Amino acid sequence: MKARVHVMLKDGVLDPQGAAVQHALGSLGFEGVESVRQGKVIELDLADGTSEDTIAQMCEKLLANMVIESYRVEVL
Amino acid sequence: MRAAVIVFPGSNCDRDMAVALKAAGADVTMVWHKDANLPDVDLVAVPGGFSFGDYLRCGAIAAQSPICKSVVAHVERGGYALGVCNGFQVLTETGLLPGALMRNAGLKFICKTVGLNVVTSDNAFTEGYSAGDTVDFPVAHHDGNYTIDADGLARLHGEDLVAFTYGDNPNGSIDDIAGILSENRRVLGMMPHPERAVDNGHGGTDGQALFCGLLGQLTNA
Numbered sequence: 001m002k003a004r005v006h007v008m009l010k011d012g013v014l015d016p017q018g019a020a021v022q023h024a025l026g027s028l029g030f031e032g033v034e035s036v037r038q039g040k041v042i043e044l045d046l047a048d049g050t051s052e053d054t055i056a057q058m059c060e061k062l063l064a065n066m067v068i069e070s071y072r073v074e075v076l
Numbered sequence: 077m078r079a080a081v082i083v084f085p086g087s088n089c090d091r092d093m094a095v096a097l098k099a100a101g102a103d104v105t106m107v108w109h110k111d112a113n114l115p116d117v118d119l120v121a122v123p124g125g126f127s128f129g130d131y132l133r134c135g136a137i138a139a140q141s142p143i144c145k146s147v148v149a150h151v152e153r154g155g156y157a158l159g160v161c162n163g164f165q166v167l168t169e170t171g172l173l174p175g176a177l178m179r180n181a182g183l184k185f186i187c188k189t190v191g192l193n194v195v196t197s198d199n200a201f202t203e204g205y206s207a208g209d210t211v212d213f214p215v216a217h218h219d220g221n222y223t224i225d226a227d228g229l230a231r232l233h234g235e236d237l238v239a240f241t242y243g244d245n246p247n248g249s250i251d252d253i254a255g256i257l258s259e260n261r262r263v264l265g266m267m268p269h270p271e272r273a274v275d276n277g278h279g280g281t282d283g284q285a286l287f288c289g290l291l292g293q294l295t296n297a
Contacts, residue, residue, distance in 0.1 A: 013223065016181050016248070062140060065133055065169065067176040068223060 008039035089124035096271035100287035122163030135165030164265035175224030181248025191243035204289025211282035213268035222249035
């Protein structure tokens, strides 16, 4: 089985990289880009039957820093 | 005082840290990250560098290495720990210090000497200074933008746990915070490098008081 983990900065945590990307899009002439948030996508190839709870532990112990990030798991 | 300096793949300030500790009179052992056990030491120093290539997040992989379990146990027993630069990032990733270090607000790697304010001298690390002193330490980091939630920030200020602030904030850190203490005041994490300011050849010796003070405190303990 495969799972895809999306890690994003929590709302309210300033994202300087996202702000730089937003600025660059504006420089390219794209109008109306009101904000950009940049995150990570991590794909996991897992033994069949790995529980959602186990994946959540992987996220909370390592893949995301719960102080500043949130995560969302997509089981494929 | 006996000290251990942890060495990860990608550490690059481990020898500087050892030299600074030895110059102050400490007995220093270098400890490889795969070792599961710490020698019997008073202080663990987690040095700067780019452990594990900063993969995933700065310090995240190092925080899961075998030695870090022993570092956590050492601190939980009341042992002292100093984390500088990447070492600060590792200590936040292990949960021994609150908050997190994010990408610098200006997105650039910053390598220069900065002025710092000593906010408290009520701990073994900065007792060689006085609160209100200013010192010059080098910084060299890409991810030194300290952040913490509002409750955590109030606790840092309320319990006098901010050790150093920047005179001119280079990286966007909340409330100009450059270094913080744990609740028991025995763990210090800071982005600037005191171990790069201990010899006249470094261009300044403002860091000596940190290592000498620490040695005096822990040798008498």
